[in-house]
Amino acid sequence: xxAGQRLPGTPEPMHRxxxxxxxxxxxxxxxxxxxxxxxxxxxxxxxxxAWKGAGEALxxxxxxxxxxxxxxxxxxxxxxxxxxxQDIMVEDLLHxxxxxxxxxxxxxxxxMGGGTSLVAIGEDxxxxxxxxxxxxxxxxxxAGVDKIINFMSLKPEGFDSLEEVxxxxxxxxxxxxxxxxxxxxxxxxxLAPNGKYRWHWDPRFxxxxxxxxxxxxxxxxxxxxxxxxxxxxxxxxxxVLSEEGARSxxxxxxxxxxxxxxxAGHMVAGDRNDVFANAVTDFLYRAVPLQGEPVQPPHETxxxxxxxxxxxxxxx
Numbered sequence: 286x287x288a289g290q291r292l293p294g295t296p297e298p299m300h301r302x303x304x305x306x307x308x309x310x311x312x313x314x315x316x317x318x319x320x321x322x323x324x325x326x327x328x329x330x331x332x333x334x335a336w337k338g339a340g341e342a343l344x345x346x347x348x349x350x351x352x353x354x355x356x357x358x359x360x361x362x363x364x365x366x367x368x369x370x371q372d373i374m375v376e377d378l379l380h381x382x383x384x385x386x387x388x389x390x391x392x393x394x395x396x397m398g399g400g401t402s403l404v405a406i407g408e409d410x411x412x413x414x415x416x417x418x419x420x421x422x423x424x425x426x427x428a429g430v431d432k433i434i435n436f437m438s439l440k441p442e443g444f445d446s447l448e449e450v451x452x453x454x455x456x457x458x459x460x461x462x463x464x465x466x467x468x469x470x471x472x473x474x475x476l477a478p479n480g481k482y483r484w485h486w487d488p489r490f491x492x493x494x495x496x497x498x499x500x501x502x503x504x505x506x507x508x509x510x511x512x513x514x515x516x517x518x519x520x521x522x523x524x525v526l527s528e529e530g531a532r533s534x535x536x537x538x539x540x541x542x543x544x545x546x547x548x549a550g551h552m553v554a555g556d557r558n559d560v561f562a563n564a565v566t567d568f569l570y571r572a573v574p575l576q577g578e579p580v581q582p583p584h585e586t587x588x589x590x591x592x593x594x595x596x597x598x599x600x601x
Contacts, residue, residue: 298311303384305380309362310362310380313351313352313353314344317349321573322348322388324353326378327396328397328399330437332472335352335395340352343565348575357490371400392405392417403416403507407507415572418515418534422517423508423530423533424530424533432524433525439453442479443479444474447467447468458550472485508537509538516568518546520556521546522551
C-alpha cells in the first residue's frame with residue numbers, strides 16, 4: 286500500500302533494508318563506509334531527503350552518514366497494521382543498525398526522529414557513541430504541534446497542481462524563500478489514481494492518538510539517563526521547541542552542548558543547513574573523532590547561541 290505513483294525523475298533510494306515485521310526501509314548514504322557511522326532520522330511527515338545537505342557534509346568530513354525514511358514515509362513501506370508509535374520506530378532503527386553491521390552509531394534525530402533516538406538510547410536499546418537532538422526535547426509547545434498537524438491534514442483528497450502544493454507550503458513556512466523549480470517538490474509527493482498530488486506519507490500516521498503528557502514523562506526519564514556526549518540544536522524561530530523547553534532539557538542533561546540557530550525554524554537543517562552541518566561536524570570531531578575512542582562528555586557545558594549565520598513538515 287502506498288500514496289500512489291512516484292513522480293518521474295524523483296531520486297531512487299540507494300539502499301533498502303528489512304525493518305520490523307518485514308517492512309522495507311529505504312535509505313541513502315554518504316562518505317566512507319569505514320568512517321564512524323552517523324544515522325540521521327527525520328521528523329514526522331519528512332523524508333530522508335531532509336538530510337541530503339547534512340549527509341553530504343558529514344560524508345565529506347569523514348563520517349559514514351546514513352539517512353532513512355521512517356516506515357509510512359517516503360520510499361519506505363507502509364505498516365500493514367497502521368502502527369507508527371515510538372516503539373516500532375525504535376525496532377526499525379535496531380534493524381537498520383544490524384543491517385549496517387551492528388556498529389555503534391551516532392544518532393541524529395529531528396523531532397519525531399529525535400524522540401526515537403532519545404528513547405532508543407535512554408532505555409538502553411541502542412549503544413550509541415553520541416546523540417544530536419534537532420529541535421526536540423521532552424517539553425514541546427502544543428500550539429506548534431497543532432500547527433504542524435493542521436498543515437499535514439490539508440487536502441486529504443490531494444492537490445490539483447504543484448503550484449497549489451507550493452502555496453500551501455509557503456503559507457505554512459513564510460520565512461522560507463519559495464522554490465524556483467517546483468519539480469523539486471516531487472520527492473515529497475505521489476500521484477494518486479485520480480490525478481491529484483498527495484503527500485508521501487500513510488494517512489494513518491495522522492490518525493494516531495498522541496498522549497503528550499505520557500510522551501513528556503517518558504522522554505524526561507530518558508534524558509536523565511543520558512551519559513554519552515549530547516548536542517541539542519534548536520531553531521531560534523521554532524514554535525515547537527521553545528527556549529524554556531530547551532532549558533528544561535539542559536537541566537535534565539547538564540552535560541549536553543546547546544546551540545540556538547537564530548535564523549532557523551523547526552526544520553533547522555532545511556532552513557540553515559550550512560550552519561547546522563558545521564555545528565554537528567564540530568561537535569562530532571570532538572565527541573566521536575575519526576580516529577580513536579569517543580571523548581567522554583564534560584560534567585557541564587555552557588549553552589551558546591549562533592546567529593545570524595528541513596523537509597516540509599514534521600510531527601514530534
